[in-house]
Amino acid sequence: MAAATVEAAGHHDTLDPKTRLRANRLGLWIFIASESFLFAAVIAARFYLLGVDRPEHLNQELALLITAVLLLSSVSAFRAEDAMAHNDRPAFFRNMSATLFFGLVFMVGVFFEYREGMEFFPPQTLYGSVFFITIGLHAFHVLTGMIALALVINLAAKGHYGRDDYWGVEATVKYWHFVDVAWVFIYPALYLVSW
Known part of the structure; x- marks a missing residue:
C-alpha cells in the first residue's frame, strides 16, 4: 500500500550514485559512532566497578595471540577491499x-x-560479570562481522561487485576495522591495566 502511494505520488529513488554512496557512508559512520559509545560505556563501567584491579588468572598469552590474529584480519580485510577496487577478484x-578465517x-x-x-572468575562475581559482558558483546560483533564477510564473499562470487560498485565490500570492511579497533581498547582494559 505504502509503495503504491509513493509511486503514485511520483516519488522515485532519484539519488545519483555518488550522492547515494555519500549517504551510505554517512549512515555507516553514524552507526559505527553509536556502536563506539556502547563499547566506551562498557569499558568505562569496567573501570568504575573494578578500578585498576584485575585477576591474576587471566590467560595473557591467549589474549595476545587472539589480538594478533584480529589485527592480521584487518590487514587482509584492507587488502580484500583494495583488490576489489582494482578488480582483482x-x-x-x-x-x-x-579475514573470515582469522575471525573464526x-x-x-x-x-x-x-x-x-x-x-x-564466575559470572556471579563482579570481575566475571564485567569480563563476560565485555568479551561477549565484542564476540557478538565479531560474529556479526563474520556473517557480513560470508555474505559479501557469496555476493562477489555471484558477480555483484566490481571496480565501480563495491559498497557492500567497503561497508563490511569498515565495520570489520571498527570491531578490530574496539578490541584494541578492550584488550588493555581487561588484560593489561593493573596497579
Whole structure:
C-alpha cells in the first residue's frame, strides 16, 4: 500500500550514485559512532566497578595471540577491499577468505578464554560479570562481522561487485576495522591495566 502511494505520488529513488554512496557512508559512520559509545560505556563501567584491579588468572598469552590474529584480519580485510577496487577478484577472494578465517580463529580463542574464565572468575562475581559482558558483546560483533564477510564473499562470487560498485565490500570492511579497533581498547582494559 505504502509503495503504491509513493509511486503514485511520483516519488522515485532519484539519488545519483555518488550522492547515494555519500549517504551510505554517512549512515555507516553514524552507526559505527553509536556502536563506539556502547563499547566506551562498557569499558568505562569496567573501570568504575573494578578500578585498576584485575585477576591474576587471566590467560595473557591467549589474549595476545587472539589480538594478533584480529589485527592480521584487518590487514587482509584492507587488502580484500583494495583488490576489489582494482578488480582483482582472485586477490579479493583470497584476502576476504583469510579475514573470515582469522575471525573464526579469534572466536575459537574467545571460546577457550570464556571456558577458562568460568573456572577462575564466575559470572556471579563482579570481575566475571564485567569480563563476560565485555568479551561477549565484542564476540557478538565479531560474529556479526563474520556473517557480513560470508555474505559479501557469496555476493562477489555471484558477480555483484566490481571496480565501480563495491559498497557492500567497503561497508563490511569498515565495520570489520571498527570491531578490530574496539578490541584494541578492550584488550588493555581487561588484560593489561593493573596497579
